Amino acid sequence: MGKRALRREPRAHWALLLLAMLVLFAGLCLNGYVTGTGAEGTHVPVEGAPGPAAATEGAAVQRLEPDGTVTSRALPAKTIALTFDDGPDPAWTPGILEVLARHRAHATFFQVGSQINRYPEITRQVVDGGHEVGLHTFTHVAAGTVPAWQLEAELKLTANALAAAGGPRATLLRLPYSATPRAQSAAEYDAWRRSAPGYLQVLTDHDTEDWRRPGVPAIVAAIKPGIVMLHDSGGDRAQTIAALEQAIPKLQAKGYRFVTVSEALRLPPPAAADPAQRWRGLILRIAQDTAAWLARTLTVLMTVAAAIGLLRLLIQLVTARIHWRRARARHERPLAYLGLVSVVVPAYNEAANIEATVRSLIGNDYPDIEVIVVDDGSSDDTAGIVERLGLPRVTVIRQPNAGKPAALNTGIRYAGGDILVLVDGDTVFAPDALGRLVQPLTDPEIGAVSGNTKVANRTGLLGRWQHLEYVIGFNLDRRMFEIARCMPTVPGAIGAFRRAAIQDAGGVSAQTLAEDTDFTMAVLRAGWHVVYEPAAVAWTEAPATVRQLWRQRYRWCYGTMQAMWKHRDTVFQRGPAGHLGRRGIGYLLLFQVLLPLTAPMIDVYGVYGLLFLHPVKVAAVWAGFTAAQVATAALALRMDGERYGPLWTLPLQQVVYRQLMYLVVIQSTIMALVGGRLRWHRMVRIGAAQQYAAAAPREADAARPR
Structure with missing residues (x-):
């Protein structure tokens, strides 16, 4: 998945996907109709008036x-x-x-x-x-x-x-x-x-x-x-x-x-x-056999997917509990001073949020920080806004537009500390986030720390769904990844790194569209451990429209695939690199690529079940899985100090938001297979994170384990 010429994104596959789903559904419906075959005594026909005498009184x-x-x-x-x-x-x-x-x-x-x-x-x-x-x-x-x-x-x-x-x-x-x-x-x-x-x-x-x-x-x-x-x-x-x-x-x-x-x-x-009738019958038999095979295959697929999903939930719950205890013990220790912490903020057209971002960083309670804002050729007044603030320990560096990895590497070169915090330009930090974020680096084996990213604009269904995804999916996974010692991603919104780990990883690479995942995997390959600090809270602006969400997740998914392919040889290595390959990349491959690719078939099977299977059993299975997800979500919200209010949107998330996410995976997979190269799709900022600048102390305190 190296650099290639830019190509148009494929479009015809959507028609092919729709056609394939219609054919699959037609086959399942044929099987459902056929397997409705009854037998004497299994059905009571409609009774009515007797037939004519010539029929009822005849032989x-x-x-x-x-x-x-x-x-x-x-x-x-x-x-x-x-x-x-x-x-x-x-x-x-x-x-x-x-x-x-x-x-x-x-x-x-x-x-x-x-x-x-x-x-x-x-x-x-x-x-x-x-x-x-x-x-x-x-x-x-x-x-x-x-x-x-x-x-x-x-x-x-x-x-x-x-x-x-x-x-x-x-x-x-x-x-x-x-x-x-x-x-x-x-x-x-x-x-x-x-x-x-x-x-x-x-x-x-x-x-x-x-x-x-x-x-x-x-x-x-x-x-x-x-x-x-x-x-x-x-x-x-x-x-x-x-x-x-x-x-x-x-x-x-x-x-x-x-x-x-x-x-x-x-x-x-x-x-x-006649031969024509025999041929029609043979085609019918092939169609019926194929439909039966499809139904059996999808039944097995559903069973396997359900078993894997339940196993994943169980592992997440167990590891989350272990991580929660570990994090609580870590928070009971007094905060350590680790010297100068350099915060690098790559910024491109971030005028809507950059002031709130910089003020939240300077207002942090860590005693020794510097903030380096790298303006990556913005066409708005991003750099000017920061310069006019006149804040001490804040430096603005302007450069022609070269992309986020280049901006990060520029800031890293200018940074004076041995510990660097890399921050997106639309992120607002809690007042104690920096101090909490760098504490795990007191362990000399740890090279990077992931913070706790929260959705700032969580109003409306789309915002609530993303909020639940961050808390349930991302954060539960990060707790699990730390226990398994295979953290594949330190998010660009909030992450701390040792300079030595950055140097060992070769800096931030521009070879993929998920530079944070690629960079984190490189740190693991270099022999460093990566952990998750839930008490280091930062709020980031999530996409406000479906179109923006699609573009963001498309870039994330495609970039993650690129990173997985780039670091695929870690499967055969030992130590932290081997943990990444066999555990981290294996997990991503299964749950972020393979299972989502099968999701359309599973959904078609679900519709088939509603039409042809026992409705009570179908409803019971759906209710059982939904209840398990709601319970898991409630635990995740409690661990993150969040309210339970958004839980009511979770069932809707399963029938709307999830479909959008698996379509993203399908699009990314097709793009990867045809060898295309995706453009960087930037989200339009609306300044949603600013509202959390004042609420940061209360929210950050709630996120700490007790």
């Missing part, structure tokens, strides 16, 4: 004639047509086929289209065994409760699935939840008449109700001459198989024949399916 096999009349036929004497609904099923259909083959009996199977697509080889076994296959809709819908177009589509899809599995052109139909002709309702009759007039409707003379598992003797007693309804799927069918083993040989000994419906009525054999 079990019915035909709708062109003139609209219904004709029916019954099976001849001494003939039994065993029919099996809801299959094929990998557990029970093969067992039924074995029994039928052993006794040289044939049967008719009314199969569900989605099940045929799942187990086409079993449908092939049924056909090869000399049995007959009829249609039972695609998802086992109750015919009288769905529109005519849906039922017609279900039958076409099932016929295509049967053709792709090697079956002939279907001629027989049994609608789900149907039984004897007398039980046929007007809604069911009308559904058959409007949606499937070309099919012979096969009802039943004897319903064994084997789906209730009434016992083998009851099923055996229900198998009588005529059309017998049984089931080969939808539940445990062991009783059905056992009943067949008893009933078939017993009735065969009495002269009864077990044949298919078509054989019993001497119907002509069905025609072979």
Whole structure:
């Protein structure tokens, strides 16, 4: 990720992302529709008026004639047509086929289209065994409760699935939840008449109700001459198989024949399916299999992401508690004097905040400081404002615009102290922030200290969301990073460094857009430790609009990726550098790149869950995660001495703000992959941090551990 020619930011990927999400959602919806497949007894169809007399008083096999009349036929004497609904099923259909083959009996199977697509080889076994296959809709819908177009589509899809599995052109139909002709309702009759007039409707003379598992003797007693309804799927069918083993040989000994419906009525054999129908069925099967794979994959992804997220919360809570105790012990010690502290303030067009920033620094209670403001070619009156203040120990250096890293390095060169505090030009320090910030540097192994940055403009939803992000995300992470000895970022708003650590790191690099992250990683690589001081409080101005937030986070994210790539070889090193590589960069890669990249898929899965999964379970999972996040946020706010008021915005943050952040990661990733180079997007300042100059003592005191 070295320097490259400036390129236009990619745009087409947003259309591709939207298309991919729509395709993913369509696939999940297909799986949700298909997995809604029912079975006998799992749905109560809508009851209503009975069908016409010609249908309800006719025989079990019915035909709708062109003139609209219904004709029916019954099976001849001494003939039994065993029919099996809801299959094929990998557990029970093969067992039924074995029994039928052993006794040289044939049967008719009314199969569900989605099940045929799942187990086409079993449908092939049924056909090869000399049995007959009829249609039972695609998802086992109750015919009288769905529109005519849906039922017609279900039958076409099932016929295509049967053709792709090697079956002939279907001629027989049994609608789900149907039984004897007398039980046929007007809604069911009308559904058959409007949606499937070309099919012979096969009802039943004897319903064994084997789906209730009434016992083998009851099923055996229900198998009588005529059309017998049984089931080969939808539940445990062991009783059905056992009943067949008893009933078939017993009735065969009495002269009864077990044949298919078509054989019993001497119907002509069905025609072979045409190639186009087989191809349509094959494409449908591929789509269904792909949709099922997507659903399984996303279920695993959701489970893994949830487990990782909960593990992260647990680690954050444990390490935050450890860090809180450590910081409290550190604060109980008297403040040490560490000599002259040089504060470097790089400033470019910071007229809105620079006076408040400089006054807060000079007003700090640390006894020996100097402030160096480096005006980096500002087009406003930034330098003039500072010069007219006439404050002692404040120096203004003007230079042509060369970027923030160059301004920092200029200030470092002019600084007289061995401890340097690097400060953004829109930051207001609490009165004791400098003294608190430099205290950890009494330990000679520590090379840098991160302060506690707080959002100044925290009104409105956007401000509250950023405030929560700073307190919950950034600060909890910093506590964890210190315990793990892998702090990847000392924020540009407030950070202290030893001059020796700066020299070992080679100064502030301009190779990435996240110079603070790059610089901190370089300090770690040089063998220094980096810690977090929560009592060193400073307020910074956060983006006030979505557009500004996007630009800021885009730069941060892209720059962090650059820094991670630049320091990738630390994964194989030892000491602080190895801690950075394996812990810090690994953590950033997982939680700031990989998981956000999967977030769109997880969100699509969430919508899918609302539509197709059990609503109570979906609501319970969402409520559980939200409660865990709220509890964590409350703890983080308490540790930071903040009020709990913004907590009410946290659920909204999950459905609005989080999406913006993962879109930032996607944009940054695409930009990195195509080799583009991002411009520095500067935020327009409005002077929001000035309001905290007077409130600093009270707020800083609240942030200290007790």
